[in-house]
Amino acid sequence: MADNLELIKSDSNLRKRLLLGSIMLSLLVITIFCYVGYNLLLEMEKDLERQSFEEQYADVKTLLSPIIAEADLSGPVSLVPRDLSILAEDILIIEFDQKELYRDPRLAPQTFLQPLKQTGFFSSGDGQYYVHSDVLPENQKPLTVIWQSENMASISQHVISRLSVAAFLTFWLSIWSALIMSAFIARRFENANKSLEKLALIDNLTKLYNRNALLSGLELNNKEGALMFLDLDRFRDINDALGHDMGDRILKAFALRLRQLMRPHTRLYRYRSDEFVIWIPNLPADEVMSRAFNLLYECREPLIIGKSEFEIGCSIGVACAPEHGDEAETLVQNAENAMLRAKRMRLGIQVYNDRLAHNNTVEVTLRSQLRTALQQNQFELYYQPKVWLSDGSLAGAEAIVRWNHPDEGLLSPGYFINLVEQSGIVHAFTRYTIDSAVKQIKKWDSEGTPLSVAVNLSAYNLMDTAFIPFVEKALFSSGIDPARLEFELTESATMVDIAVSKRMISAFNLLGIKTSIDDFGTGMSSFAYLRELDVHTIKLDRAFITDVVHNAKDEKIVTAMIALCHSLGIEVVAEGIEQQDQAALLKKLNCDIGQGFFFGKPAPAENIDALLATQQDISANLTATRAAERP
Numbered sequence: 001m002a003d004n005l006e007l008i009k010s011d012s013n014l015r016k017r018l019l020l021g022s023i024m025l026s027l028l029v030i031t032i033f034c035y036v037g038y039n040l041l042l043e044m045e046k047d048l049e050r051q052s053f054e055e056q057y058a059d060v061k062t063l064l065s066p067i068i069a070e071a072d073l074s075g076p077v078s079l080v081p082r083d084l085s086i087l088a089e090d091i092l093i094i095e096f097d098q099k100e101l102y103r104d105p106r107l108a109p110q111t112f113l114q115p116l117k118q119t120g121f122f123s124s125g126d127g128q129y130y131v132h133s134d135v136l137p138e139n140q141k142p143l144t145v146i147w148q149s150e151n152m153a154s155i156s157q158h159v160i161s162r163l164s165v166a167a168f169l170t171f172w173l174s175i176w177s178a179l180i181m182s183a184f185i186a187r188r189f190e191n192a193n194k195s196l197e198k199l200a201l202i203d204n205l206t207k208l209y210n211r212n213a214l215l216s217g218l219e220l221n222n223k224e225g226a227l228m229f230l231d232l233d234r235f236r237d238i239n240d241a242l243g244h245d246m247g248d249r250i251l252k253a254f255a256l257r258l259r260q261l262m263r264p265h266t267r268l269y270r271y272r273s274d275e276f277v278i279w280i281p282n283l284p285a286d287e288v289m290s291r292a293f294n295l296l297y298e299c300r301e302p303l304i305i306g307k308s309e310f311e312i313g314c315s316i317g318v319a320c321a322p323e324h325g326d327e328a329e330t331l332v333q334n335a336e337n338a339m340l341r342a343k344r345m346r347l348g349i350q351v352y353n354d355r356l357a358h359n360n361t362v363e364v365t366l367r368s369q370l371r372t373a374l375q376q377n378q379f380e381l382y383y384q385p386k387v388w389l390s391d392g393s394l395a396g397a398e399a400i401v402r403w404n405h406p407d408e409g410l411l412s413p414g415y416f417i418n419l420v421e422q423s424g425i426v427h428a429f430t431r432y433t434i435d436s437a438v439k440q441i442k443k444w445d446s447e448g449t450p451l452s453v454a455v456n457l458s459a460y461n462l463m464d465t466a467f468i469p470f471v472e473k474a475l476f477s478s479g480i481d482p483a484r485l486e487f488e489l490t491e492s493a494t495m496v497d498i499a500v501s502k503r504m505i506s507a508f509n510l511l512g513i514k515t516s517i518d519d520f521g522t523g524m525s526s527f528a529y530l531r532e533l534d535v536h537t538i539k540l541d542r543a544f545i546t547d548v549v550h551n552a553k554d555e556k557i558v559t560a561m562i563a564l565c566h567s568l569g570i571e572v573v574a575e576g577i578e579q580q581d582q583a584a585l586l587k588k589l590n591c592d593i594g595q596g597f598f599f600g601k602p603a604p605a606e607n608i609d610a611l612l613a614t615q616q617d618i619s620a621n622l623t624a625t626r627a628a629e630r631p
Contacts, residue, residue: 026174396452459493483510542576
């Protein structure tokens with residue numbers, strides 16, 4: 001409303017300025033026109049009067065020449081008025097040889113005669129006067145005629161009155177023109193404002209309502225409803241790998257899909273970048289989750305862009321009105337906080353609760369402290385053992401980063417890894433991790449405890465052209481066996497750009513570094529990609545391991561994946577093992593390596609003795625299990 005008032009004010013001010021400007025301009029033009037016209041009129045008047053007087057003088061000269069020739073000029077001479085009846089009435093005085101032949105009887109003695117004779121022109125309050133003198137050829141004596149201008153004065157008054165009328169008409173014409181023009185401009189201005197207002201509320205790429213429309217146009221008024229905040233899960237990886245043009249095409253395709261899913265009275269917005277908001281009014285509370293899950297499943301369907309398929313997926317945060325906010329901004333913020341938790345914890349969907357607000361505050365604080373933490377070496381590597389399930393011997397360890405935060409204490413990766421990847425320190429963070437792992441491998445070598453260490457990489461590291469030279473330098477300067485270093489990549493990270501992943505994994509192999517795919521089975525890849533990626537190890541996601549003992553389907557899936565990987569010469573690691581019966585079953589299914597709390601929790605490098613002790617206990621347990629299985 002305030003914006004509309006401002007537009008009305010600006011429109012009114014524009015019209016006033018235009019009208020005032022037109023009036024001032026017209027007055028200026030009229031003034032200049034009248035000034036120039038009046039001066040031209042005076043010049044023309046003088047020229048015409050002189051021309052008329054010269055013609056009358058010639059007539060007087062022609063008329064008086066014979067009279068003067070016959071007259072006795074030795075005494076007073078007077079010409080009767082009838083002798084001049086054919087002349088104009090505006091002749092005042094006629095002199096011949098300095099003798100007055102005629103004077104208009106109405107003319108009183110004048111004091112202007114002397115200056116008039118000297119200049120030939122004189123102007124006074126009762127008119128303008130001209131004098132002309134010439135020598136008669138008959139007697140070579142001067143004939144002088146004085147003439148008063150009267151007709152030209154009346155003509156001047158007539159012309160001036162016409163000029164005044166023209167100026168008045170011009171003035172009003174300019175005012176009406178200004179009014180018409182201002183009305184036309186105001187209409188154009190109003191249409192332009194409407195277009196700009198529409199552009200300000202519509203996203204240019206997807207043609208959906210944008211963030212401004214959401215925050216300014218969503219009026220809750222204590223209405224019930226659900227606001228769902230969607231964020232694409234792997235859009236940034238694809239955008240960085242394939243370019244912004246492909247990213248824009250994916251956003252347009254995703255927006256079209258959402259538009260097709262909308263029901264009557266549902267509003268869809270593009271909030272920013274790869275984030276979308278859906279407002280569903282009058283949605284009962286018991287239907288919120290079912291609607292959110294339906295939306296989640298639809299969004300996980302592949303997007304077809306040209307000849308390519310993209311499995312994007314999304315994370316959804318849900319906030320309900322008026323329970324979670326009675327204003328648009330509050331409701332959106334709470335839904336976004338819920339989405340961030342859903343994304344961080346890989347939950348798919350998260351409904352807002354009051355605890356999320358505190359977590360979001362902590363997250364903002366942690367994000368601002370990442371760079372300082374890296375500079376002050378607040379990050380520390382903990383090591384979780386990996387065990388050969390066949391005999392319980394130690395197969396290596398996975399390096400897991402912990403943050404020794406000065407205020408929050410020891411933080412696990414779930415609190416900050418996503419923040420690192422979203423910040424500008426992801427490459428420096430990975431280099432720090434690799435340097436620390438390489439130094440620890442070398443230290444263990446010197447202590448006679450050789451262990452292989454797996455380090456987690458981000459999808460952004462695969463795009464880093466300086467990453468391979470850095471790894472080469474780290475291996476060369478440390479002198480460790482490259483086979484003792486292993487890089488773990490999540491399944492989704494390898495699928496961002498399969499060509500880049502193949503090239504980087506080949507480079508790792510040339511350096512002698514092993515590569516494994518983490519969280520296998522949960523991402524968007526297919527088993528066919530295993531042919532494309534020359535990896536050494538596949539890590540089965542804990543989602544398949546948690547209930548593998550009691551769920552026959554999980555057991556069949558795990559059995560099939562192990563058999564497939566072995567047929568391709570790939571080792572299999574099962575992560576998330578927490579119980580002995582899980583370890584025993586996986587061993588029976590020919591899984592190669594196990595990892596989880598059952599074998600040992602992540603611990604500092606100084607606790608390697610505890611790892612070795614754990615290894616002995618595990619070996620004993622696995623041996624006992626193997627003996628119990630014998631007939």
